[in-house]
Amino acid sequence: MTVIKPKKTLSWGDFKEIWQYRELLLFFAWRDLKVRYKQTAVGVSWALFQPFFTMVVFSVFFGGLAKMPSDGIPYPIFVFVGLLLWQFFSTALTDASNSLVGNQGIITKVYFPRLILPISTILVKFVDFFIASIILVGLMVFYHYTPHLWGLLIIPLLLLISFFAALGGGLILASVNVKYRDVRYALPFFIQILLFLTPVIYPPSIAGKYSWILAINPMTGVIKAARSALLGGAPINWLLLGISGAVCFVILIIGFVYFKKTEKYFADII
Amino acid sequence: MPIISVNNIGKKYNISHRQGGYLTLRDALSNAFGHPLRFMKQKAKAMAGLAKKEEFWALKDVSFSVEPGEVVGIIGHNGAGKSTLLKILSQITPPTEGEIAINGRVGSLLEVGTGFHPELTGRENIFLNGAILGMTRQEIAAKFDQIVEFSGVEKFLDTPVKYYSSGMYVRLAFSVAAHLEPDVLIIDEVLAVGDADFQKKCLGKMDEITKKEGRTILFVSHNLQAIKSICQKCILLEGGKIKTMGSVDEVISYYLSDPQKASYSVVWPESTAPKNNSIVLKKIAVVGSNGNLLKTIPAGSDFNIEIDYELKFDTVAPGFTLGFWNSQNDLIFVSISNREENFYGKKVAAGNYKTICHLPKGVFNEGLFSLSLTFFEENFSNSNSLSNIIVFKVEDDAYGRNDYVGDYPGNLRLLLDWQTKLID
Known part of the structure; x- marks a missing residue:
């Protein structure tokens, strides 16, 4: 029995519906993966090249020339742990923001819970993340660096926080993008600024006693915890990670509510 | 059930x-910050x-x-x-x-x-x-x-x-x-x-x-x-x-x-009038040769389609294309206003104009026909199309039937020339 009536905002039914449509969600993710690796001539290796060269450039300029401190860890390894999570977050945020506009042909012709579009685009980023992780292993072998293997256990939690942070932000930006089409031009700039506000190329200690401000950015706690867990140095700062998790949760709630509130006119104005 | x-x-x-057309965040923001008072007034009103x-x-x-x-x-x-x-x-x-x-x-x-x-x-x-x-x-x-x-x-x-x-x-x-x-x-x-x-x-x-x-x-x-x-x-x-x-x-x-479906004229209020750079449409009407609006058009009468519009500035004369559709929504034919003498490149001053398309008797068969209009500027640029603007009805007044009284199918009732010759 389907009942169609004027739309209300967020309810539990929405989450149940996502579960009902899980197969379509995976189909969308599968499509994005297939298309991406078909379109780019270099295929899977693209997921390796991109983070690898970013790491090389950062290591040469920030690590080599600018002598950025890296808490006594070889700078390439230091920066790459940050980059891995950062790239996961930033590409997830970008693609989720464009997920509705990019699928407008489907949105105007078929019903499905719109929420699965941003979610499915982010799922694809997990694959990229694991492919790019191979480089980290390579770097550690190259520098004869032994990581704390126990630290790997915290990675799923960190990925989960990054996932929800990107989803929350992505939901807001995707909805705004439907209404205001110039958002997608502003987004790369916004993400670039965010990169410098996140301790990817520098340790958060560089900000001295103001480093707690950086914690408002959920990726700060995530990247810092990843470095502590894998590379040692300072123990994991659970308070910082807690703040990141809480902020991420708030963004996620705002994202869900805003998305559901604006969802009803997507098909009319997209 | x-x-x-x-x-x-x-x-x-x-x-x-x-x-x-899409809204842009840039416009929304410049509206909010450029004219904060006006913006707040609008918000308050809303x-x-x-x-x-x-x-x-x-x-x-x-x-x-x-x-x-x-x-x-x-x-x-x-x-x-x-x-x-x-x-x-x-x-x-x-x-x-x-x-x-x-x-x-x-x-x-x-x-x-x-x-x-x-x-x-x-x-x-x-x-x-x-x-x-x-x-x-x-x-x-x-x-x-x-x-x-x-x-x-x-x-x-x-x-x-x-x-x-x-x-x-x-x-x-x-x-x-x-x-x-x-x-x-x-x-x-x-x-x-x-x-x-x-x-x-x-x-x-x-x-x-x-x-x-x-x-x-x-x-x-x-x-x-x-x-x-x-x-x-x-x-x-x-x-x-x-x-x-x-x-x-x-x-x-x-x-x-x-x-009831037949509507013989459409008048556009200024706020919703179809327009492009130089043209603002005002009215389109189906009228008889004496200038009256026609309720139904006898198949054996001439009639006109009149387009009233305003040109906002001195420019090259605009053009129109009228499309005639049958009630199954198939396009029967179109007519382009470049049939008018000296159409190309003609300079005209700003003002109100009426362009008239004359339809001679014996074009349409009986039935309902709907009209689409495309208007454009010099060299068919900035064209804008409207479909189904007007539906007019053509009535069988026995025009061209001679003494045939049976079913007369088709969309058009063109009276063509027939000849029979003994060739052998």
Whole structure:
């Protein structure tokens, strides 16, 4: 029995519906993966090249020339742990923001819970993340660096926080993008600024006693915890990670509510 | 118990939503920061409900019910609300008011090949499209061979669909859709694509589905022949409301003969007038040669179509194209105003103008005809099109019949010259 009536905002039914449509969600993710690796001539290796060269450039300029401190860890390894999570977050945020506009042909012709579009685009980023992780292993072998293997256990939690942070932000930006089409031009700039506000190329200690401000950015706690867990140095700062998790949760709630509130006119104005 | 019951459905659009063109955040921000006072006043007005909103009800008070196994056709002119109704029934857009209860799984087919990705192969697209249309992976796998066989593209299954011909593409897309097995199937004008043979095959397939499997179908089409051949019931929408419903034959004959539909002139208020850079349309009318508005046009009389408009600045004379359509919504012919003498490059001053297209007697056969208008600036630039602006009725006054009194089919009643000569 389907009942169609004027739309209300967020309810539990929405989450149940996502579960009902899980197969379509995976189909969308599968499509994005297939298309991406078909379109780019270099295929899977693209997921390796991109983070690898970013790491090389950062290591040469920030690590080599600018002598950025890296808490006594070889700078390439230091920066790459940050980059891995950062790239996961930033590409997830970008693609989720464009997920509705990019699928407008489907949105105007078929019903499905719109929420699965941003979610499915982010799922694809997990694959990229694991492919790019191979480089980290390579770097550690190259520098004869032994990581704390126990630290790997915290990675799923960190990925989960990054996932929800990107989803929350992505939901807001995707909805705004439907209404205001110039958002997608502003987004790369916004993400670039965010990169410098996140301790990817520098340790958060560089900000001295103001480093707690950086914690408002959920990726700060995530990247810092990843470095502590894998590379040692300072123990994991659970308070910082807690703040990141809480902020991420708030963004996620705002994202869900805003998305559901604006969802009803997507098909009319997209 | 009805399988679909629709109760007082209404859908409201704000005109701004429908004008097309996208808002930009830049404009919104510069409006807010550039004129903060005006912006706050606007916001306050909107909150107090005082702002003048341009609203438009695409559907209003629509109620009907459908029994299981019924095939219902929905007809009406462009803009009557057919597509909006289908979009609400298929949950693409929610109604503003009212409620619909559907007792079963709904599949909607507003387009063939929704979600087809050009980079993916035929095989991959069958799975993707099937999933988008609501099939589970097992269902698609179970029907895969049938789908492929029906489409006739076996050989190209592992070729990306971007290399398909448009015919192959449509056949594959329709085959997936034809194997969808919901309890209620909602179909929009999808048969308008594809070649005649394949259309016939599709209609056959749909006929088979309904007759053998007793599926409920809602079908929108301009093709009255298709509606007649597969539907039992029919709903006529007009101006967002149900004009009439009942058996297919009754409704179609009502639709084709409804004199209320005829509108002999349209006057646009300044706020909603169609326009481009230099032209603002004011009025379009069907008038007799004496200048009076015509209720019905006798087949044996001349008449004119007059377009009134304003030119906002001195420019090159604008041009118009009138399209004449029959009641099945087929284009019969067009006429372009470049027939006017010295049309090209003629300089005209700003002001109000009237352009007249003269139609001699003996062009149209009896029936209802609708008019479309395209207006454009120099060299056919900045063109803008309006369809279904006016519907006019031509009446048989025995013109050109001589002493023949039987059925006179066709859209036109051109009196051609005939001669017979003894050649041997």
